[in-house]
């Protein structure tokens with residue numbers, strides 16, 4: 571079982587930001603990544619639809635013989651992970667907006683969260699936010715349109731800069747010193763965001779924490795791959811693979827990108 575792959579899915583190419591952290595921390599693990607770009611964005615779908623899509627992706631990863639699944643999507647995690655855990659018997663790792671470290675470290679007592687509508691309206695997000703932000707003002711902004719532009723490869727465009735600037739305005743006005751990226755697509759926006767917000771704003775995402783949690787769960791479940799070989803990585807999209815190819819820029823990993831129906 572230890573040689574079986576870690577399965578990872580997202581609504582599209584954004585979860586590769588998590589995949590990169592996992593492959594860096596766990597170089598001997600094999601991985602299978604599903605980019606469900608055909609149904610992206612998840613963020614504006616209903617909870618029922620997000621659950622259905624998450625189950626579909628999980629079934630495909632189980633068919634491909636994965637030993638553990640990383641839900642590399644905040645929207646899918648906050649809406650569907652409880653159902654996934656109660657339906658399937660393998661371990662699931664999820665990703666949620668990193669509100670806790672932002673709330674603990676803020677000096678201005680103002681933090682910003684940029685995420686999808688699906689995440690910001692979920693019960694799980696409300697619970698986590700209530701738990702850590704009692705005396706803190708949280709400016710929540712829905713990143714409408716950002717996922718679509720990233721999927722189209724339009725990160726460094728005036729359109730993206732203008733849209734992000736408009737989303738950052740209320741946060742800058744609120745004097746935030748921590749910006750939480752609550753969508754796995756958004757780490758790809760960090761270079762653009764840094765041009766918009768002051769360098770006094772710390773930008774945080776949950777990628778590294780998810781990789782660490784994946785290692786912890788693999789270890790405690792005795793699923794860690796003990797091979798000394800470099801891992802093999804299969805990345806699949808159910809639409810055109812160009813966006814996936816463009817975003818994976820590493821030369822150091824054994825990987826293959828292909829289309830797959832799911």
Ligand code: DGL
Nearest residue numbers: 581611612613644645754
């Ligand atoms: N990457 C996803 C997330 O972390 C989903 C974005 C979307 O499809 O709307 O929320």
